[in-house]
Structures are given as structure tokens and as C-alpha cells.
Amino acid sequence: MKRMLVLFFTVLLIALPCTGCGTTPALLDGYYTAQAADFSHGWKEYLTIMVKGGSIVSAEYNAENASGFIKSWDNTYMQNMLHSNGTYPNEYTREYAGQLLEKQGADEIDALSGASSSCSSFRKLAAAVLEQAKKGDSGIVFVDTQE
Numbered sequence: 001m002k003r004m005l006v007l008f009f010t011v012l013l014i015a016l017p018c019t020g021c022g023t024t025p026a027l028l029d030g031y032y033t034a035q036a037a038d039f040s041h042g043w044k045e046y047l048t049i050m051v052k053g054g055s056i057v058s059a060e061y062n063a064e065n066a067s068g069f070i071k072s073w074d075n076t077y078m079q080n081m082l083h084s085n086g087t088y089p090n091e092y093t094r095e096y097a098g099q100l101l102e103k104q105g106a107d108e109i110d111a112l113s114g115a116s117s118s119c120s121s122f123r124k125l126a127a128a129v130l131e132q133a134k135k136g137d138s139g140i141v142f143v144d145t146q147e
Contacts, residue, residue, distance in 0.1 A: 027051045028136035034129040036063075036121065037142040043071050045118070045145060047125040049100070051133050056104055059097040061122055063089070085114030096122045106130060121145040 028051065035046040043063035050058040063071040071077065072090035082088045092115035099109045106126035111119035128143045 027054050027056065027130070027133040029053070030133070030136065030138050032129045032132040032138060033140045034125040034132065034143050035140055036125070036145040038144075038146065039066065040121075040146065042066075045121050045125060047097075047100075047122065047129050049129055049133065056101055056133075059100045061093045061097045061100075061125070081114075087112055087114040089118075092118055100126055117147070120147060 031048060031050050033046060033048040036044045038044070042065050044065075045061070045063040047059065047061045049056050049060075065071070072088075072093055074089070078088040078090060092112045095112050095115075096109060096119065100106070103109065106123050109119060109123055109126065124143050124145050128141045132138070132141050
């Protein structure tokens with residue numbers, strides 16, 4: 001019996017330091033950004049995420065023009081798009097970012113009616129930024145978002 005206890009504790013002491021060995025979080029903590037490689041209709045989309053504790057805790061998806069003006073701030077664009085598509089950048093950018101936070105992945109992002117091409121771009125940006133987060137590479141990755 002004493003021999004069994006010694007063997008048990010020996011195995012336990014050997015195994016304890018290795019608990020968690022080889023396991024790393026799927027995403028490494030930090031900030032990661034993916035940006036469209038080219039402008040499309042005057043805008044270049046981007047997605048920036050913050051990972052903490054191995055999970056995405058914040059996401060910003062938007063687009064900017066050549067002068068750096070943010071698409072979701074453009075009231076004229078918003079009015080035109082709302083009347084023609086039923087949605088607008090400030091709505092769909094928050095929707096897609098929210099889905100990424102909820103689902104923690106790019107594959108299951110549901111397209112919002114009226115913003116399906118933006119959803120396609122978002123999925124590509126999300127996939128790229130998640131790859132960056134898996135590697136811990138905080139450099140900006142440029143993505144071909146054109147279809």
C-alpha cells in the first residue's frame with residue numbers, strides 16, 4: 001500500500017508542472033488590424049479587434065476615404081444608402097462587429113439585408129485579423145476584399 005501511495009504521489013508531482021503544457025489560447029492578447037488593400041467606391045474598409053484572455057473583447061469595423069473621413073460619419077451617404085438599401089454604414093458596421101464579438105469567429109457572420117457586399121468584405125477582414133491574432137502579429141494585414 002505504501003508503495004502505491006509513493007507511486008501515486010510521484011506521478012502526481014511529475015504531472016502537475018505539465019498541466020497546461022502545450023496549450024495556448026486560440027487568440028493571443030493584443031490589438032490586431034486588417035485593412036482592405038484597395039479603395040472601393042472611394043472607401044477603404046478596416047477591422048480592428050482587441051483580444052484579452054484569448055477572446056475578442058472589442059471590435060471596430062468601418063471604412064475611411066482618402067482624407068481619413070470615416071464612412072459611418074457621412075450623413076449624406078447614410079441618407080442615400082438608407083433610402084436605397086434600407087440600412088446604412090453606422091448600422092451595419094456595428095451589427096457585423098457585434099456578431100464577431102458574439103460568435104468569436106468569421107464563418108458564421110450573417111449578412112444584413114442591404115449590406116451583403118459589406119458582409120463579404122467583413123468576413124474576409126475578420127478571417128485575416130483572426131489569423132493575425134492566432135500568431136500574435138500586431139502588424140496591419142492588407143486584404144483583397146474585391147469580389
